[in-house]
């Protein structure tokens with residue numbers, strides 16, 4: 001299968017925070033990959049901006065180092081790299097200062113697509129937006145890209161929305177949740193709405209329950225200070241897991257267009273039931289031999305922030321009433337694994353006497369490590385000896401299905417940046433969506449704070465606290481195993 005690359009129109013992309021970690025790890029390597037895939041027109045330009053003093057050549061050398069560090073050798077090509085770097089320039093700018101803005105105004109071409117990536121802390125969004133208008137760099141055609149975290153509660157998210165709305169129309173704002181840029185996540189929509197097989201079964205009549213797992217093996221690493229103020233609920237559930245839940249649960253939009261899709265996602269968030277304390281388990285990883293535990297990592301022996309969370313949630317609408325959604329995410333777990341598992345109900349009546357009622361179709365959508373889908377179906381175990389049933393996977397690995405072109409599949413950031421250039425907001429969160437997600441999240445966090453709940457300890461390399469297992473056992477269900485990579 002050959003992957004098609006559709007070139008975008010020419011553009012100027014200004015990366016505020018062009019010297020930061022995100023720019024080095026994701027944005028610039030992603031742009032390079034799109035360049036190598038011949039998606040960028042010859043005169044597209046990328047302009048880095050931050051306080052560090054670089055001239056153009058200095059910045060190009062800085063970016064070349066980032067490409068060295070974050071791209072596989074198979075993608076490196078000296079000629080392509082030189083051509084890519086030639087598109088880059090740099091202007092030293094302090095978001096809160098006056099220097100550099102006139103130069104930026106003279107540099108950005110208004111007659112082509114011009115986008116501003118705010119790859120800086122949210123505290124600078126307002127300063128950047130104001131100066132972009134003051135110096136007449138931004139106009140009604142500009143696009144602005146902002147990163148998570150989009151607020152830490154409803155109030156701060158509203159304030160950020162207001163800051164952006166003062167300078168830009170909602171149609172100009174691209175709030176990134178990179179989970180939405182993942183190939184599998186979009187395939188979830190293709191599977192649901194492009195096939196006749198699944199949609200008729202996609203409701204509480206046929207679906208028993210749904211599990212969404214995002215398991216990481218890493219701890220908080222060097223981000224302890226930031227993470228401890230956030231925790232798994234704010235860092236993962238409010239955005240990534242919630243977006244996955246929306247795509248599974250939403251009604252079919254009338255068209256695959258940004259507002260039609262986002263309207264449907266918003267309805268799901270608004271239909272989420274509040275979470276009762278017994279539907280929620282929070283955990284903190286303990287020390288592992290001589291490796292520090294969570295509290296040592298964040299340097300707060302009293303910390304009550306969760307590095308793991310599991311919850312049972314319900315959607316109060318006709319399609320989903322009675323079908324629980326179980327969500328869990330955590331750090332320092334057994335393996336790195338993100339997946340959505342849709343458990344269909346068992347057959348209503350089994351005509352087979354052996355293994356009766358034990359079998360169940362499960363559709364598994366893997367986000368990482370190897371993106372793909374599996375549907376377990378029940379068949380007869382081969383050989384004589386009666387009608388013994390067994391569940392076998394119908395497996396589709398995207399890497400295998402796409403063969404040698406799998407490497408051409410853009411990663412989430414590349415795809416999303418190209419969508420910004422195309423002006424397609426479908427895979428970006430709308431302001432009201434983000435606020436609705438916080439409106440659901442806030443009372444849950446306030447609840448455990450008021451109760452003074454302490455997260456349960458769990459072992460590094462485990463599946464989280466035992467109480468998380470009980471969350472499903474109580475309902476007569478079991479989590480899917482967090483399996484080691486490649487198994």
Ligand code: NAP
Pocket residue numbers: 016017018019020021022023025049050051052093094095096118119120121122124147148149
């Ligand atoms: P970072 O490494 O701390 O980089 C921050 C960038 O902002 C640097 O380029 C810094 O450059 C620039 N900057 C700081 N103050 C500035 C000012 N007053 N004026 C102009 N530029 C200024 O942070 P990051 O990890 O790249 O993250 C950037 C944003 O993306 C944050 O909102 C973060 O939450 C979000 N994000 C990051 C990741 C990630 O993997 N890193 C993932 C998701 C979301 P100078 O010091 O040269 O000015």
